[in-house]
Every structure is written in C-alpha cells, then in structure tokens.
Amino acid sequence: MSRMQTETLLRRVQTGDADALDALVREYYPQILNYCRWHVPDAQQAQDAAQETFYKAVRWLDGCGGFAGQFRPFLYKIAKNVCADWHRASARDGPALESLPEEPGYQEAGFDQTEDALSLRALTARLDPETRELVLLRFGQQLKLREIAQVTGLPMRTVQSRLRAALKILKNQLEQEELP
Structure with missing residues (x-):
C-alpha cells in the first residue's frame, strides 16, 4: 500500500469510516502480529498485544487533529511500547500459567518460516x-x-x-x- 493510499485511509478513519479502518488493519495486522510474536512468549498473548496496538492507534487517531508522518513506524512504536508494558507487568506479577511456553507441534505449512x-x-x-x-x-x-x-x-x-x-x-x- 502506498503512502498516499495510507494517508487517504487515515483521513477516512478519522471521519469514522469503518471500512477504511478494516483496510488498514488488513494491511498492517500481519506485520504487527509477527513483531509481537517475537516479544511475547505465546501466540494468544501476541494476538492480544497486536489488537491492543491497533486499539491504541485508533484511540490516538480519534483524539488528534490529523496524522503527520509514516503510519507503519507509528504502529511499530506503539507495538514496542505495548510489548514493553506486557513485560513489565509480567515481571511484576510473575509468569501466568497461560504464558508458559507450550511444546510446539509440527506444522508442515510454514515450517520453513x-x-x-x-x-x-x-x-x-x-x-x-x-x-x-x-x-x-x-x-x-x-x-x-x-x-x-x-x-x-x-x-x-x-x-x-x-x-x-x-x-x-x-x-x-x-x-x-x-x-x-
């Protein structure tokens, strides 16, 4: 997606266009989820962190008068902070049972990746x-x-x-x- 397309979608999101938001999420969610998987120990928590990233981005977009800059680095910066918050909370509370690493099963699809x-x-x-x-x-x-x-x-x-x-x-x- 070009920068101009992203900027157009961002303007539409700020006017309340749900389809524009869906398009942004479809474009960037896989990248942000992949990033979060590197920083949290379990797939479900990575999904939660990615969702929190988009939630915070939308809240920020709703509260500001306009977006200046590149959206992709903006999302990564939010994701970085969300993951850091998760690590701080995890260190303070100790590991939750859900966060303990699972034994990975063999999955042929995507195995090389x-x-x-x-x-x-x-x-x-x-x-x-x-x-x-x-x-x-x-x-x-x-x-x-x-x-x-x-x-x-x-x-x-x-x-x-x-x-x-x-x-x-x-x-x-x-x-x-x-x-x-």
Missing part, C-alpha cells in the same frame, strides 16, 4: 536487547533504516552503525559455530 525465525532468534540471543531489537526490525520485519530510526528514536546513522556492528558479531558467531 518458523525454522528461519527460530534460527534468527537463536543467533540474536547473545546480543544486547537494544541491538537485538534493531536486528529484528531490520531482518525479521524488513523495516527500512529510516523506519527503524522512527520506531526507536535513534538517529539513522546510529541505527546503521549499530546494525553493521551486530552483523559483524553475528558473522563471527556463525564462523565459530562452523569450526570443527
């Missing part, structure tokens, strides 16, 4: 959380550097240099794992 996601998760496990977030946004979510800068609040050059450093670390990890 799941395997790739697990590999990315394992590779980035040793990175500090901020760097891991940058790698996830770039390679797990395919955000552009400018969008990552908007989500994280970092200058674009900083994002670029930290990603370059993270890739060097990951390359060294892979080379060490391949040694006999």
Whole structure:
C-alpha cells in the first residue's frame, strides 16, 4: 500500500469510516502480529498485544487533529511500547500459567518460516536487547533504516552503525559455530 493510499485511509478513519479502518488493519495486522510474536512468549498473548496496538492507534487517531508522518513506524512504536508494558507487568506479577511456553507441534505449512525465525532468534540471543531489537526490525520485519530510526528514536546513522556492528558479531558467531 502506498503512502498516499495510507494517508487517504487515515483521513477516512478519522471521519469514522469503518471500512477504511478494516483496510488498514488488513494491511498492517500481519506485520504487527509477527513483531509481537517475537516479544511475547505465546501466540494468544501476541494476538492480544497486536489488537491492543491497533486499539491504541485508533484511540490516538480519534483524539488528534490529523496524522503527520509514516503510519507503519507509528504502529511499530506503539507495538514496542505495548510489548514493553506486557513485560513489565509480567515481571511484576510473575509468569501466568497461560504464558508458559507450550511444546510446539509440527506444522508442515510454514515450517520453513518458523525454522528461519527460530534460527534468527537463536543467533540474536547473545546480543544486547537494544541491538537485538534493531536486528529484528531490520531482518525479521524488513523495516527500512529510516523506519527503524522512527520506531526507536535513534538517529539513522546510529541505527546503521549499530546494525553493521551486530552483523559483524553475528558473522563471527556463525564462523565459530562452523569450526570443527
């Protein structure tokens, strides 16, 4: 969806057009859900976090006079905060029974994507959380550097240099794992 189409839909959402909201959710929900799955331990909680993200975005759109900027990074920033809130609440209350990891079942459809996601998760496990977030946004979510800068609040050059450093670390990890 082009930026112009998104802006048109956003204006329509602000006038109460439910069809425009549905179109925005259909366009961005899978990406936000995928992002939330990286940050919360269970699929149901990831869905809840994605829904909360859209709820907060709509509330914000209802309360403001207009939207300026790119909508996709705006959604990721909300999702990042929703997931951080979940982690704070989870740490304070202790893990709920529902949040305990389940034994993943074999699913043929999408198995390769799941395997790739697990590999990315394992590779980035040793990175500090901020760097891991940058790698996830770039390679797990395919955000552009400018969008990552908007989500994280970092200058674009900083994002670029930290990603370059993270890739060097990951390359060294892979080379060490391949040694006999």
